[in-house]
Amino acid sequence: MAVDLVDLIDAQLPQTQCTKCGYDGCRPYAEALAHAGAPINQCPPGGEEGIARLAALLRRPALPLDESRGAHLPLQAARIDEQHCIGCTLCIQACPVDAIVGASKVMHTVLAEYCTGCDLCVPPCPVDCIRMEPVSPARDWSTADAALARQRYRRREKRLARESRADQARLEARSQAAPQTASPESAPATSPADAAERKRAMLEAALARARARRAH
Numbered sequence: 001m002a003v004d005l006v007d008l009i010d011a012q013l014p015q016t017q018c019t020k021c022g023y024d025g026c027r028p029y030a031e032a033l034a035h036a037g038a039p040i041n042q043c044p045p046g047g048e049e050g051i052a053r054l055a056a057l058l059r060r061p062a063l064p065l066d067e068s069r070g071a072h073l074p075l076q077a078a079r080i081d082e083q084h085c086i087g088c089t090l091c092i093q094a095c096p097v098d099a100i101v102g103a104s105k106v107m108h109t110v111l112a113e114y115c116t117g118c119d120l121c122v123p124p125c126p127v128d129c130i131r132m133e134p135v136s137p138a139r140d141w142s143t144a145d146a147a148l149a150r151q152r153y154r155r156r157e158k159r160l161a162r163e164s165r166a167d168q169a170r171l172e173a174r175s176q177a178a179p180q181t182a183s184p185e186s187a188p189a190t191s192p193a194d195a196a197e198r199k200r201a202m203l204e205a206a207l208a209r210a211r212a213r214r215a216h
Contacts, residue, residue: 005034012053014045014141015149017096018118020070025096025153033058041065045117045141047072075141076132077115078122082107084129091121091130097152098159116149117141 009030016026021042023029032038033054040054041063048065055062065072078100080091085107092100092108099115102108110121112135122130 006030008057009033009054010150012046012050012057013043013146014050014116015146015153016045016116016118016141017149017153018045018070018116018120020044022069026150039063039066042069044070044072073117074138075135076117076119077112077135078110078117078119078130079112079133080108080110081129081131082109084127086127088126090124090126094120094124096120096156097149098156099152114148114152116145 006027007030010027013026013030019025021029021038023032023038029038029043033040040058040060041051043050044065044067046054051065052062054060078091080100085102087102087105087107089102089104089108092098092102096118097114097116099111100108100121101111117132119132122132
């Protein structure tokens, strides 16, 4: 059976899922390389070696790394300053490989052995308590790392799809039950706007507490 070109390209990418290439992950970038003629030099984690592998596979001239998308850096991992973490879960939602554990209002921790160094968790943190640090001891990102990252990324995608289907099923069940149980005397259900406002207020309160801790 012939091997799909997208699979061959995807196997040469680092699977950090950092989106610095301009696509939603390594697989979409591989598809763009195979079918849309995307440039081969848009992957900072892959660096010059990655570009050389893509050039050989696709029989294209090698190009310098497009550093407008980021520099090729030594392998890094995220680190959370747990003293200032407010448990907002935004970093957990941003991590493409489920390398951050924690729960709402509970401090979070990075599982360094699974972190791809994508730094996607850094921008959404409202208290700036996440920073990227070189791994110690220093080492290169390996093919084994890439294989594990791909596996965890796909597992997360399946989990999110499963949770989305479950949420949709619950919403449909509620909408079908509502006409049968609703009455003029019943109190109105909480609206999405009210829920969003409460969440915003809770986040602002948590931010205020975090700022107060830092001020001391």
